[in-house]
Amino acid sequence: MSKSDTKFGDYGGQYVPEALMPAIEELTDAYERYVLDNEDGFMDEFRERIRDFGGRPTPLQRADQLSERYDTEVYLKREDLLHGGAHKLNNALGQVLLAKYMGKERIIAETGAGQHGTATAMAAAHLDMPCEIYMGRRDINRQRPNVFRMRINGAEVNPVDIGRGTLKEAISETMRDWATTVETTHYVIGSVVGPAPFPAMVRDFQSVISEEARRQSEEQFGDLPGAVVACAGGGSNTMGAFAEFIDDEDVDLYAVEAGGSSLTVDEEEGVAPHSASLSTGEEGVLHGARTKLLQDTHGQIMESHSVSSGLDYSGVGPELAYLVDEGRVIPKNVGDESALEAFHRLSQDEGIIPALETAHAFGFLEDVAGPDGDGSVDLPETVVVNVSGRGDKDLEAVIEETDKRELENAPTMEVFE
Amino acid sequence: MGLEDSFDEPAFVPYLAAGDPDFDSSIEYVEALERGGADIIELGLPFSEPIAEGPTIQQAVVRSLEGGMTPERFFEFVEELDVDVPLVCMTYYNLIYQYGPEDAEPVLPFVKRAAEVGLEGFVVPDLPAEEADLLREACDDHGLDLVFIVAPTTKGERLDRIMEQVSGYVYVQARLGVTGARADVSDQTEESLARLEQYDVPKAVGFGISSGEQAADVVAAGADGVIVGSALVDIVAEGHEEDEPTEETAAKLESLARELKEGALAGAQRRPRPEGT
Numbered sequence: 304m305s306k307s308d309t310k311f312g313d314y315g316g317q318y319v320p321e322a323l324m325p326a327i328e329e330l331t332d333a334y335e336r337y338v339l340d341n342e343d344g345f346m347d348e349f350r351e352r353i354r355d356f357g358g359r360p361t362p363l364q365r366a367d368q369l370s371e372r373y374d375t376e377v378y379l380k381r382e383d384l385l386h387g388g389a390h391k392l393n394n395a396l397g398q399v400l401l402a403k404y405m406g407k408e409r410i411i412a413e414t415g416a417g418q419h420g421t422a423t424a425m426a427a428a429h430l431d432m433p434c435e436i437y438m439g440r441r442d443i444n445r446q447r448p449n450v451f452r453m454r455i456n457g458a459e460v461n462p463v464d465i466g467r468g469t470l471k472e473a474i475s476e477t478m479r480d481w482a483t484t485v486e487t488t489h490y491v492i493g494s495v496v497g498p499a500p501f502p503a504m505v506r507d508f509q510s511v512i513s514e515e516a517r518r519q520s521e522e523q524f525g526d527l528p529g530a531v532v533a534c535a536g537g538g539s540n541t542m543g544a545f546a547e548f549i550d551d552e553d554v555d556l557y558a559v560e561a562g563g564s565s566l567t568v569d570e571e572e573g574v575a576p577h578s579a580s581l582s583t584g585e586e587g588v589l590h591g592a593r594t595k596l597l598q599d600t601h602g603q604i605m606e607s608h609s610v611s612s613g614l615d616y617s618g619v620g621p622e623l624a625y626l627v628d629e630g631r632v633i634p635k636n637v638g639d640e641s642a643l644e645a646f647h648r649l650s651q652d653e654g655i656i657p658a659l660e661t662a663h664a665f666g667f668l669e670d671v672a673g674p675d676g677d678g679s680v681d682l683p684e685t686v687v688v689n690v691s692g693r694g695d696k697d698l699e700a701v702i703e704e705t706d707k708r709e710l711e712n713a714p715t716m717e718v719f720e
Numbered sequence: 721m722g723l724e725d726s727f728d729e730p731a732f733v734p735y736l737a738a739g740d741p742d743f744d745s746s747i748e749y750v751e752a753l754e755r756g757g758a759d760i761i762e763l764g765l766p767f768s769e770p771i772a773e774g775p776t777i778q779q780a781v782v783r784s785l786e787g788g789m790t791p792e793r794f795f796e797f798v799e800e801l802d803v804d805v806p807l808v809c810m811t812y813y814n815l816i817y818q819y820g821p822e823d824a825e826p827v828l829p830f831v832k833r834a835a836e837v838g839l840e841g842f843v844v845p846d847l848p849a850e851e852a853d854l855l856r857e858a859c860d861d862h863g864l865d866l867v868f869i870v871a872p873t874t875k876g877e878r879l880d881r882i883m884e885q886v887s888g889y890v891y892v893q894a895r896l897g898v899t900g901a902r903a904d905v906s907d908q909t910e911e912s913l914a915r916l917e918q919y920d921v922p923k924a925v926g927f928g929i930s931s932g933e934q935a936a937d938v939v940a941a942g943a944d945g946v947i948v949g950s951a952l953v954d955i956v957a958e959g960h961e962e963d964e965p966t967e968e969t970a971a972k973l974e975s976l977a978r979e980l981k982e983g984a985l986a987g988a989q990r991r992p993r994p995e996g997t
Contacts, residue, residue, distance in 0.1 A: 318813055318846045320772040322871035322896055324878060465778060471769065478771045483897035485873060573768075588814040588846070589769060601790045602818030603768040 309499035312628065314621035317498040319478070319591045326485040327498055333405045334500045338397070338507055345404055349397055349508075356429055357386045357396060359511065363519035363687065368652035369665075373672040376685040378528065379655070380516045380544065382692060389658065389692030390512060390540045391422035395491055397508035399426040402489035409484065410434040412491040413477040415442055415470030415536070416613030416660070417449025418692055419493030424458035434458040437477045439468035442612045449696045467606045470536075470616045474590050494537025495620030498591030502542075502620050509543025516687055517547050529683020530555040533691065534663040535581060535634070536614035538623040540691035549631060555683065558623060559667045561609030562636035570599055578607040580619040581627050581634035589617065595624040610639035610704050611659035611697070635680075637666035643704055645669055646694065647712045658692035659700065723806055723841050723865045723888030726759040727922035730984040731945030732935070733889075734952050734977060735810060735926075737764035737780040738797045739789035741960040745969070746784075747800055749956060752970035754803040756977020760889075761805055762843060762947065765794045767812035772845035774900030776950040779957060791819050791830070798837040806840040808867065808888075813847045816855065831858040841865030841888045849882045856885055867891050870916065872908040879915065889922040891947060894929070894938070901950040902928035913942045932983030939987025946984050952976060 309315055309331075317327055337345035353359050361381045369377040382390035399410055410427045412434070414420030420436040427434035436453055440462045443450055453460050466472040474497075481490040495502045495509075513531070520528050533544040535558040548554045563577030575597045577583070584595035589604055597605040597617040609615045626632040637645075645665035650656045657665065665688065671680040694701070705713045734753045739746050753761055766781040766789055773781065789797075798807060820829025834842070841864050847855065849868060859866045865888025872895060874882065883890070892913065895906035909925055916923050925938045926947030935946045952973060959969030 316851055317848060318851055319848065320845050320871070321848055321869045321882070322873055322893060324848050324850075324871075325873040325875070328878070466768075475769050475771045479774070479898045482772065485896060585818075588812075588817055590771070591846075596814075598814070598818070600818075601792075602815045603785070604814075 308503040311622040311625035314593050314625045315499055315502060316593050317591060318588045318593065319498045320482055322482045323478070323485060326481070329405070331500045333401060334504045337401055337404050338504060343404065345400070349400055352400065353393060353396055353511065357392050358384065360515045361385055363516055363523060366653050369668070372652070373668055373682060375672070375682045376524070377668070378520070378685065378687045380512060380687055380689045382512060382540065383655065383657065383661070383690045387422045387425050388695065389418040389422065390509060390543060391419045391493065391692070392426065393511055393543065394493070394505050394508040394539060395419065395422035395426040396429070398489065398491040399423065399430050399432055402491070403430055403432065405489065407487060407489040409488040410491055411437070411477055411480050411488055412493060413437045413470065413473035414493060415473065415615060416611065416658070417442065417446040417453065417696060418613060418658070420458070420460070421449050421452045421456070423491050424453040424456035427458065428456045435461060437461050437463050437473045437480070439463045439470065439473045441468035442470065442473070445612050445700050446696055447699065469612065471604065478590070494539040495542045495622060496537045496590060496592060496594070496618055502592065502622050505539055506542040506546055506622060509539050510546035512540070512543035512689065513545060513547035516544065520687065524685060526685070527551055527554055528685045528687040529553070530557060530686045531689070532557045532559060532664045532667060532686060533689040534559045534614065534660045535619065535623065536561070536578065536616050536660060537618070538620035540689055542620060542622060544689040545632065549626070556632045557667060558627070558632050558634050559663045560634060560636040561611060561614040561642070561663060562638040563608045564639055566636070568605065573599060573603065574606045574608065575617070576608045577636065578609045578614050578616055579636040580617060581623060582636050584619065592621045594618055594621040610642060610700070611663065613658060613660040614663065635667050637663045637670060639704070640708060640710070641666035641670055643701065643708065644710055644712055646701060647710065647714070651712070655690065656694040657690055658694045659697045661691045664688050723760060723808070724922055726806060727889065727944045730939045730988045731759035731922070731924065732757055732977065732981040732984050733760045733762060733924050733945050733947045734758050734980070735762040735764060735947060735949035736952055736956065737766055737777065737784045738794050739766070739784040739787050740780040740953070740956055741783040742787045743793070743797065745966045747797065748966050748970045749973055750801055751803055752974040753952070753977050754805055756974040757981030758805055758977060759945070760808060761803065762808045762810045762949070763798065765791060765809055765811035765815060767815055770812065772898055774898040774950065776901065776953050776957065777899050780953045783960065791815055795833055795837045798839060807838065808841040808843060809834060809839050810843040813844050816844065827854045827858050831855070831862050831864060835862040835864055839864065841867055843867045843869070843891060845869060849885045852885055869893050870912060872896055872912055875915065883919045883921070886921055889924045889945065890916065890919070892916065892923050892925045892943065894925050894927040897927070899927060899950055901930035901954060909938060910941050932979035935980045935983030936987035936990065939984045940990040942991070946980065948980055
């Protein structure tokens with residue numbers, strides 16, 4: 304019996320081409336030895352590097368304006384202050400280090416918004432490993448600053464032109480590369496998705512977020528928070544923020560997905576105008592795992608949509624799907640417009656420019672507890688929101704999307720002549 | 721009976737994506753393969769995320785899906801085909817899993833329907849032996865074969881585990897990577913065939929074979945058959961792009977099929993004769 308979680312209820316598993324299976328067995332073995340059993344002091348080295356290179360622990364900060372606005376104590380877990388500007392480094396550094404312990408010679412990764420690609424490129428440069436990143440053509444155009452950051456750190460960026468050119472296609476393409484180079488290469492999957500052991504392993508590297516948040520909550524306000532809120536695309540910051548609270552039944556866990564422009568689906572076009580696979584998806588098999596997916600009645604995977612390329616994915620981590628079915632995690636979704644408003648609100652009220660992904664988590668607070676909130680959720684006395692990343696990378700997208708809309712709280716985006 | 725019976729002599733197993741580039745032409749293309757000497761035909765039921773396929777078959781998948789291919793349409797396609805050789809459905813697990821009414825047992829409706837239209841087996845590239853119990857049982861219940869892929873990386877216990885599950889033939893992946901025609905056939909093939917020698921099931925080699933000469937090499941190296949996909953799909957793609965009349969493309973397919981079948985037969989002549997004969 305394996306020590307690691309390969310299944311979460313019926314979800315998870317290992318649905319990959321045969322050529323990859325030996326690599327997955329090798330990885331499972333390495334994960335159990337180094338990560339779970341701390342063989343050769345692997346976890347000690349990881350913790351030291353994520354502290355010194357990464358800048359952990361990140362603060363748990365009280366948000367004064369938001370606390371007043373929502374009439375509850377709002378605390379921010381500041382993963383945006385981690386090196387690279389997002390929680391992604393926790394996992395990227397962990398996996399690149401693991402690849403090194405395994406004697407692999409080359410790193411590949413996929414990226415959507417570019418945060419995972421950037422984190423992997425940084426970790427690879429830090430640990431002196433050659434690195435190639437696959438990124439959809441459409442995402443490359445939406446996230447240019449991160450493309451340059453990857454290149455500046457010495458990574459090669461390979462554009463993916465298939466399909467709509469977003470994360471789904473980038474993952475498929477990285478799997479193809481891996482199937483060709485599996486003997487020398489480690490594929491750093493960027494979220495709690497993919498075949499086992501990835502979902503459990505990525506969760507373990509990210510759970511440092513909730514481990515700290517738990518300790519900091521007790522130190523700073525002498526209790527656990529009443530709720531933890533995190534945005535959910537694939538779900539790595541979500542699982543990281545939730546992991547250490549799962550057994551605390553009094554802590555509500557809200558996973559906030561991208562509601563996009565609408566929750567209705569154009570079956571004919573094969574496109575979902577949202578990325579809410581936890582709220583609306585059906586069980587199926589994609590990219591190595593059984594999970595909740597956006598798919599049509601025939602089982603073809605639908606294209607997803609979100610103003611945030613980091614949430615734009617048709618699947619979600621299998622453990623999250625399981626926790627939603629179990630009723631432990633409550634899925635919510637927030638539309639493009641609410642997310643943009645929340646982006647501007649956090650920037651103006653708290654001086655924090657959040658990633659568009661993160662803005663969805665704040666959009667949830669506004670949607671339920673803001674002045675025009677629907678009151679559908681009674682917020683507890685203290686709420687921790689995971690600030691999964693900072694928004695510098697999203698500025699071009701925000702300017703363009705804000706220009707298209709009449710947002711009540713947006714500044715003018717005109718440039719001075 | 722089963723797929724194994726098609727390997728009495730070196731077998732030629734071509735692959736085409738059903739419905740590529742459209743339903744009617746695709747029917748003619750598949751029938752042309754039989755005229756060219758196909759012993760078994762692998763028909764692709766396209767999935768939107770074909771992670772095991774190279775660019776050639778990815779594009780075929782897109783053409784077929786854009787032409788309206790669905791699992792139900794695929795079964796109609798099989799019913800409409802006028803061929804005598806066994807047909808194998810090659811597809812990804814999600815389509816098999818999703819087929820049928822919502823409250824039905826997963827996998828069973830697909831297998832039942834496949835048996836009804838006369839399919840004789842499946843190849844499912846994203847379903848490793850570890851996850852295959854459901855489909856294996858359903859195939860047994862309906863008398864269908866389940867073909868597994870063995871990669872150059874598959875060794876030791878994994879190989880035993882797969883060989884316990886496999887029936888019909890084993891798909892020997894000639895080299896690492898994704899599907900696609902190549903100029904050379906890897907020496908990984910010989911190693912893989914040597915590892916498989918002790919197992920009593922036909923061995924068909926695929927991934928990268930595109931000419932009669934390569935087919936002969938693979939059979940001479942000990943394969944019981946050759947699987948060819950991308951080189952044939954290339955002909956379909958070219959015909960589509962050049963707006964070629966269907967019969968012209970079909971004739972080209974038939975001609976390459978014949979070359980490949982003859983290559984496979986010629987390869988058998990080059991095998992070292994067993995001692996004492």
